[in-house]
Amino acid sequence: MSEKLWGGRFNGDANDLFLRLGASINVDIKMANEDIEGSIAHATMLSHVGIITEAEKDQIVNGLKAIKEEFNEGNLHFSYQNEDIHMNVETVLTEKIGAVAGKLHTARSRNDQVALDFHLYLKKRLPQIMALIRSFQSELVNLADENLETIMPGYTHLQHAQPISFAHYLMAYYEMLDRDYDRFEFNQKHTNMSPIGAAALAGTTFPIDPHFTADELGLDAPYNNSIDAVSDRDFAIEFLSNASILMMHLSRLCEEICLWSSYEFKYVELSDAFSTGSSIMPQKKNPDMCELIRGKTGVVYGHLNALLATMKSLPLAYNKDLQEDKAGVFDTVENIEPILQLMTEMIATMQVNKDLILQAVEKDFSNATELADYLSAKGLPFRQAHRIAGELVAKCITENCYLQDLSLEQLHNYSDLFEEDIYEDLKPHVAIQRRKSYGSTGFNEVNKQIEKAKEKLKGE
Numbered sequence: 001m002s003e004k005l006w007g008g009r010f011n012g013d014a015n016d017l018f019l020r021l022g023a024s025i026n027v028d029i030k031m032a033n034e035d036i037e038g039s040i041a042h043a044t045m046l047s048h049v050g051i052i053t054e055a056e057k058d059q060i061v062n063g064l065k066a067i068k069e070e071f072n073e074g075n076l077h078f079s080y081q082n083e084d085i086h087m088n089v090e091t092v093l094t095e096k097i098g099a100v101a102g103k104l105h106t107a108r109s110r111n112d113q114v115a116l117d118f119h120l121y122l123k124k125r126l127p128q129i130m131a132l133i134r135s136f137q138s139e140l141v142n143l144a145d146e147n148l149e150t151i152m153p154g155y156t157h158l159q160h161a162q163p164i165s166f167a168h169y170l171m172a173y174y175e176m177l178d179r180d181y182d183r184f185e186f187n188q189k190h191t192n193m194s195p196i197g198a199a200a201l202a203g204t205t206f207p208i209d210p211h212f213t214a215d216e217l218g219l220d221a222p223y224n225n226s227i228d229a230v231s232d233r234d235f236a237i238e239f240l241s242n243a244s245i246l247m248m249h250l251s252r253l254c255e256e257i258c259l260w261s262s263y264e265f266k267y268v269e270l271s272d273a274f275s276t277g278s279s280i281m282p283q284k285k286n287p288d289m290c291e292l293i294r295g296k297t298g299v300v301y302g303h304l305n306a307l308l309a310t311m312k313s314l315p316l317a318y319n320k321d322l323q324e325d326k327a328g329v330f331d332t333v334e335n336i337e338p339i340l341q342l343m344t345e346m347i348a349t350m351q352v353n354k355d356l357i358l359q360a361v362e363k364d365f366s367n368a369t370e371l372a373d374y375l376s377a378k379g380l381p382f383r384q385a386h387r388i389a390g391e392l393v394a395k396c397i398t399e400n401c402y403l404q405d406l407s408l409e410q411l412h413n414y415s416d417l418f419e420e421d422i423y424e425d426l427k428p429h430v431a432i433q434r435r436k437s438y439g440s441t442g443f444n445e446v447n448k449q450i451e452k453a454k455e456k457l458k459g460e
């Protein structure tokens with residue numbers, strides 16, 4: 001007979017290489033605390049309904065608590081021979097308290113146990129991630145507050161489009177992060193569910209109380225369907241999807257910071273703390289961290305795709321394929337937590353070269369829309385106004401000047417509607433100030449966005 005916990009029906013031992021490949025302890029060791037917490041709740045429920053005695057429960061719970069302590073002190077050695085965290089913990093428990101340890105696995109299977117651990121793992125991390133998102137948002141709002149009147153060129157197609165407030169740009173990221181927060185918050189609804197009690201897939205003949213176990217663990221409710229309970233990984237897919245969207249947002253900001261800290265732009269300068277030098281080129285100050293975050297975005301997308309691919313066409317209920325569900329989630333958590341923290345600090349310490357950013361809109365054509373709007377406000381159909389503005393831009397390009405450099409006389413060759421006040425409208429500062437539409441770059445509008453954000457952040 002095999003020595004394995006499940007070895008009763010086996011005559012021979014498993015192939016050692018297969019055991020090593022099949023073992024998940026190196027990955028699921030990260031859920032050791034959750035595994036023990038889940039087992040403590042399960043044992044408490046078993047005694048609550050009278051399946052085990054109070055004394056047995058105490059023995060089991062005390063044993064589990066001791067294991068938890070030893071584990072967190074780094075004094076426990078787990079082995080691939082015991083395959084996964086569940087059987088490793090149970091083996092250590094048996095060594096500690098003897099045969100009574102075997103009662104812990106009454107009315108449960110590793111299928112509902114592993115699902116429970118995974119739920120508990122994410123349940124703990126989601127609030128941490130959400131708090132980090134909020135800190136990052138606060139820093140964006142701080143920076144926006146300091147840069148309400150910092151004027152920069154807004155871009156479309158990476159070409160100068162219209163002047164905008166730098167604060168407006170930063171608040172766009174605040175909004176993205178706000179949706180990220182909402183998505184992780186919603187993620188809790190499906191994460192904070194308890195699969196324990198589903199057993200292998202069909203439930204159990206024992207008179208268990210899964211609502212009690214769920215309560216003990218601070219989970220909202222047991223799954224309604226035991227087959228779904230052990231097969232469902234939607235909560236993890238949702239997490240990876242949310243993380244992918246978050247990383248996509250961060251990668252866009254990182255890309256812009258890389259661009260803006262380049263020699264050609266010099267809009268911002270990163271603190272030395274978040275830059276690296278070159279081993280050969282002494283002048284270099286590279287935005288490595290931003291590049292790395294861009295790179296890690298691809299890795300997180302990969303984890304999402306990997307889990308979706310693992311789940312594709314997977315028959316119900318538990319299949320060993322599901323063991324591959326955790327590594328990508330753990331890696332994602334372990335990356336996005338420090339990334340959010342570092343991005344927050346990086347933004348807080350970033351130098352903004354207000355003068356250089358302003359210069360970029362003083363010598364460009366990002367005020368061409370203002371000129372077209374000016375004419376159309378005086379009654380010219382916008383299409384005609386647009387054409388005239390375009391022709392004036394073309395003239396300036398040939399004559400190597402800007403719209404504001406043209407004399408009123410020159411402007412009159414194109415339209416009689418031009419008056420002295422056109423020069424005021426062409427100023428980037430005025431272009432921004434005159435924008436009053438909801439959510440626009442107008443200083444007042446951006447200020448409202450900032451105040452609203454501060455109110456929201458304060459309220460939590």
Ligand code: ARG
Pocket residue numbers: 024028083084110111114318320322323324
């Ligand atoms: N290590 C397994 C996993 O991570 C635990 C569940 C195993 N269940 C089973 N019937 N083999 O999915």
